[in-house]
Structure formats: C-alpha cells, structure tokens
Amino acid sequence: MQNIRHRLFKGTLWLASARVATNLLSLVSTFFLARLLVPADFGLVALGTTILTIVNSVTNISLSQALVQHRAPTTDHFHTAWTLNFGRAAIIAALMAASAQPLSVFFEDTRLVSVILVLSLSMLCSGLENPRAIMLTRDLVFWQQFMLQVSQTLVSLVVSIVLAVLYQSYWALVIGTVAGQVAGVMLSYGIMPFRPRFKVVHTKELFSFSLWLTFCQIITTINWNFDQLLVGKFLGQTALGYYTVGNKIAIIPSREATAPLTVSLFPAFSRVADDRSRLAAAYQSATGLAAAIALPLGVGTALIADPLVRLTMGEKWLPTVLMIQVLACVFGFQSMFSLVQPLVMATGRTQLLFKRDLQAFAARIPLLVIGLYFGGLPGVVYARAVSGTATFFMQTSMVTQVTGLTFMEQARAHFRALAASVVMAAAVVPITMAMPDSFRPLDNALEIAALVLIGGAAYIAATLVLWMMMRRPEGPEAEILRIIDKVRNFLRRAPA
Structure with missing residues (x-):
C-alpha cells in the first residue's frame, strides 16, 4: 500500500x-x-x-x-x-x-x-x-x-x-x-x-x-x-462564440485542479475496491482534498472574471463575464463530487453511472430549453446553474451505495471548503463593486492581483481557523501538510 x-x-x-x-x-x-x-x-x-x-x-x-x-x-x-x-x-x-x-x-x-x-x-x-x-x-x-x-x-x-x-x-x-x-x-x-x-x-x-x-x-x-447546438441554432454564431469561450475559461480552474486525481485514482481505487472500508476512507480523503483546492479556484475565477476579460480579450468579449461568473461557481461546486466516476468505475458498477447521467439528462435538457425561451443566452447560463446544482443529490446517493458513507459523512469532508469559500467571496465582492470600470491593462492587472491576494488570504485564514476550531481532524488540511512534506523530500532527492 x-x-x-x-x-x-x-x-x-x-x-x-x-x-x-x-x-x-x-x-x-x-x-x-x-x-x-x-x-x-x-x-x-x-x-x-x-x-x-x-x-x-x-x-x-x-x-x-x-x-x-x-x-x-x-x-x-x-x-x-x-x-x-x-x-x-x-x-x-x-x-x-x-x-x-x-x-x-x-x-x-x-x-x-x-x-x-x-x-x-x-x-x-x-x-x-x-x-x-x-x-x-x-x-x-x-x-x-x-x-x-x-x-x-x-x-x-x-x-x-x-x-x-x-x-x-x-x-x-x-x-x-x-x-x-x-x-x-x-x-x-x-x-x-x-x-x-x-x-x-x-x-x-x-x-x-x-x-x-x-x-x-x-x-x-x-x-x-446540446446547449451549444441550441445556442448556435437559435441565437447565432456570435452568441455561441461568447458561450463557448466563457464556458472554457470558467471550467478550466476547477476541472484541472481535480483532473489529475480523477485519472490517477481510478487505478488506485481499483486496487482496494474489494475492501469497502478502505475504499471509503480513500475516497473521503481524496474528495476532501479535491474540493479544498478546486472549490476556491472556481469561486475565485468568478470573482476576477470582469477584470480578467477586460485585460485579456477586450471590450468585444464583455458578454462572457456573466457566463464565467455563474459557470465557474457551478463547476467549483461540482468539484466536490468530481471523484465519483473513478470510484464507481473501480468497483465495476458502471450501470450506476449510466443511471446518474440519464437522470441528469432528463433534468437538464428541459431546463435549457426553458432558459433559452425566456432568457436568451443568460437564461441558458442560469439553467445550467440550476441543473448543475441538482446533480448534488444524485452524486451523494451513488457514493452511499458504493461506499456506505452517509450524507452527513460526505458533507463533513467539504464543510470547511464551502464555508471558507463563502468567507472569501464576502471579503472580495465589496472590493469588486467599488472598483471603477477600466480597459487600461495596468488597472486590470493590479485589480486582479489585489483580488487574488485578498481572496486567497481570506480563504486560507478561514480554513485554518475552522480546522483548529474542529480540533484538527483528518482531512484536506492534514493531507496538504503531508503533501508539502513529500514535495520537499522529493525535491531534496532530485538530482541537481
């Protein structure tokens, strides 16, 4: 092991x-x-x-x-x-x-x-x-x-x-x-x-x-x-350009924070799939770590979306700001269950994944059509937020079936990441509202740097305070400290 x-x-x-x-x-x-x-x-x-x-x-x-x-x-x-x-x-x-x-x-x-x-x-x-x-x-x-x-x-x-x-x-x-x-x-x-x-x-x-x-x-x-075909057909290629670029920027931080774990944990989970208690412990540790990293990245991307678009792409891309803000938060929230797929695949119960995806499909498609009809492009974005949040209960149910972990046991692994992300948003939002709109690259760069520093400090401080208040339980904080020690040892042994 x-x-x-x-x-x-x-x-x-x-x-x-x-x-x-x-x-x-x-x-x-x-x-x-x-x-x-x-x-x-x-x-x-x-x-x-x-x-x-x-x-x-x-x-x-x-x-x-x-x-x-x-x-x-x-x-x-x-x-x-x-x-x-x-x-x-x-x-x-x-x-x-x-x-x-x-x-x-x-x-x-x-x-x-x-x-x-x-x-x-x-x-x-x-x-x-x-x-x-x-x-x-x-x-x-x-x-x-x-x-x-x-x-x-x-x-x-x-x-x-x-x-x-x-x-x-x-x-x-x-x-x-x-x-x-x-x-x-x-x-x-x-x-x-x-x-x-x-x-x-x-x-x-x-x-x-x-x-x-x-x-x-x-x-x-x-x-x-389906949403891209829907937007392309009824709203045109310019709207689809906004939608696809905004979606890409929104998904990268949280998805890429969890993708390495998603790939590497499938074979790792497969090795302990016959021992349910070890599988549950491995999943709980890994999913807590994934959420602690990916959730603040998703929320943080939403918080800096406006100056980021102004700095990197210019005025013609401002309609993507709303998409990045909404979808980055959704993707960050979904990162809490990004490891469900390798977990279920490792046990060979892939029919559960099909059942989950079929339920998500049945809920998502009508919401997208309704959102497009009543709200246009913003309506599609908000429909995705609703459907993405609704998958929460499907994912928790699957984890319970495979590992035996209850809803509350799963929630405890993510509580500090969620609470600290709320603190981070509360610290940054008033600053973003006070900032004047500008297309000067220096102003945008300074605003992004300030928001990242303040938001990051707020998240880390809130996480550590909650961790100590809860008497330093096993979780992502302890795992991150162990990873830091391993990185140090790895770098010391690495050839010059």
Whole structure:
C-alpha cells in the first residue's frame, strides 16, 4: 500500500504538471486568438466540433478504460482495441463527410461544409492512436502522459497562432485542432512502441466492461453539448462564440485542479475496491482534498472574471463575464463530487453511472430549453446553474451505495471548503463593486492581483481557523501538510 501511495503521489504530480502546462498554453492561445478573431469565428468552429463530439460519443466504446480495468491484457487485446477504434473512426469520418452539406443547410452557413470535412479527417486520425499507451496509467506511470499532453497542446497552439496572425481566419482554429491530433497520434507510438494488426478476437470481452460506460458517454456528451447546438441554432454564431469561450475559461480552474486525481485514482481505487472500508476512507480523503483546492479556484475565477476579460480579450468579449461568473461557481461546486466516476468505475458498477447521467439528462435538457425561451443566452447560463446544482443529490446517493458513507459523512469532508469559500467571496465582492470600470491593462492587472491576494488570504485564514476550531481532524488540511512534506523530500532527492 505504501508503494502504491508513493507511485500515486508521483503520478499525480506529473499529471498535475501536465494539466497546468496544457491549460496555461490553452488559455494563452484562447486569449491571443480572441484578440485576432471575432466571436462568430469561435462559434462557427464550435458548431463543427460539437457535432463531431456528439457523433464520436454516440459510437464510443470506452476501450481504454476496459484495458486499464483488465487484470492481465495480452497483445491480442491491444490489437483488438486498435482495430475496433480505427473501424469506428473510419465510419464516423465517412458519416460526417456525408452529412456536411445537410448540416450546413440546417445551421444556415455554407462554411460549415468545409469545416466538417476537415474535422472528419481529424476523427479518422484519432482512430490510429496507440492503445498500449493507456497502460502507463494502469501502472501509475505518468511522465509519458505529461510529454504527450504538453507536446500535443503546444503543436496546436503554435499552428493556430501562426495561422491567425497570417490570415485572421477561423481556419486557424480548425487546422490547429487537426495538427494537435496528428501530433498526439505520432507521439503515442513514440512513448510506447506498438505495431498494430487487424484482430477482433477479444471484442466481446472488452465490450462486457465498456458497454455501460459507452451508454454513459453517449448521454453525458449529448447532455453537455446540446446547449451549444441550441445556442448556435437559435441565437447565432456570435452568441455561441461568447458561450463557448466563457464556458472554457470558467471550467478550466476547477476541472484541472481535480483532473489529475480523477485519472490517477481510478487505478488506485481499483486496487482496494474489494475492501469497502478502505475504499471509503480513500475516497473521503481524496474528495476532501479535491474540493479544498478546486472549490476556491472556481469561486475565485468568478470573482476576477470582469477584470480578467477586460485585460485579456477586450471590450468585444464583455458578454462572457456573466457566463464565467455563474459557470465557474457551478463547476467549483461540482468539484466536490468530481471523484465519483473513478470510484464507481473501480468497483465495476458502471450501470450506476449510466443511471446518474440519464437522470441528469432528463433534468437538464428541459431546463435549457426553458432558459433559452425566456432568457436568451443568460437564461441558458442560469439553467445550467440550476441543473448543475441538482446533480448534488444524485452524486451523494451513488457514493452511499458504493461506499456506505452517509450524507452527513460526505458533507463533513467539504464543510470547511464551502464555508471558507463563502468567507472569501464576502471579503472580495465589496472590493469588486467599488472598483471603477477600466480597459487600461495596468488597472486590470493590479485589480486582479489585489483580488487574488485578498481572496486567497481570506480563504486560507478561514480554513485554518475552522480546522483548529474542529480540533484538527483528518482531512484536506492534514493531507496538504503531508503533501508539502513529500514535495520537499522529493525535491531534496532530485538530482541537481
């Protein structure tokens, strides 16, 4: 167990570093491209990528997770996974190419034909990815994942920015996406050599695990992308550009704070899945730590949204401020249950995930339609806030079924993070209201720095006071202190 914890810790550091690096690069790219392109460009490309994402999800067979969960995969398992992935990608690419013209008529934009055709090539390329690369995750080895993610993002960023500077066209976004995909495929074979062959001998075995995950992926992807199609069709591409960019900025802080744990904890939970008490303890410790980091990041992003947009993207992007403010808080709140999926997957009860996603879908879609009808773009944003908060009870119920943890036991793991985030908001909101509107970069930068320092100090102080008042229980505070000690020891042992 000690060896697992040590490898898990190192793996999480690598994944966290990769997520930080890739999302810094992604944000830089977004801010830079937002200055060169117009919101309608982002909206047009978002339509193409959203359609492709939905079609991809409907046919996704979650073979990577099946390989990770398999106790002893053979070379034929990898050949089968590669064959199935490539066949699926080829069919999707052909269907997308055939539907390009009808989709352009439906969304009333002839440019969508060429965008979808190029993105179809990206889909075909993704089917060539190396299935063996996922085994590094299974073995809790993550430095290669760092290289893969960072390199792929860097290629996409460089290509997009160069093309945007030269042509100031939406094609910068499209070609950048394809270039990143091609780079990812090539690198996947560089980090884990593999010569694929066409075989389907283990198709039934791999499907037996991935079936429910496939259903989950279908429902989740439609659930999380339907709003973009709705906005694009009824409010236009400019509104969709605001919506997609605002959503991207809002989700990055809280999502990326928990993503390394989400990836690394699936194999870690799998190792203790047969011991319910150890699984419950591991989940409670990990989810408390995730919320303590991600929740204040989400709330903090909402608090600095206005000066951040003014500084990085300019006046034409001000409509995204409301979206960032609302959605960043929602994503921060949802981070408290970001580890439910790896927890349930580790126990093999993937039908619970499908049930949760189906319930969320049934609640979310009507709310989005109602929000759009009565409130336009802001109505869609508020509808997402309501639906996102409603999933709270679905998640707690699932955790209880898998681990036996009661509602109150789960709530205790998050109490201090929630209370400290409220204190942080109370300290920062009066300052933001007193600040004059400005588009001077220096004023915006100073305002962001002041808000971050004050909010961060308020959060840390409130957390420590509550922790000591509660007699220093086990939780994220104690875990963070242990992590700090481990980082110090790791750095001391690292070669100069």
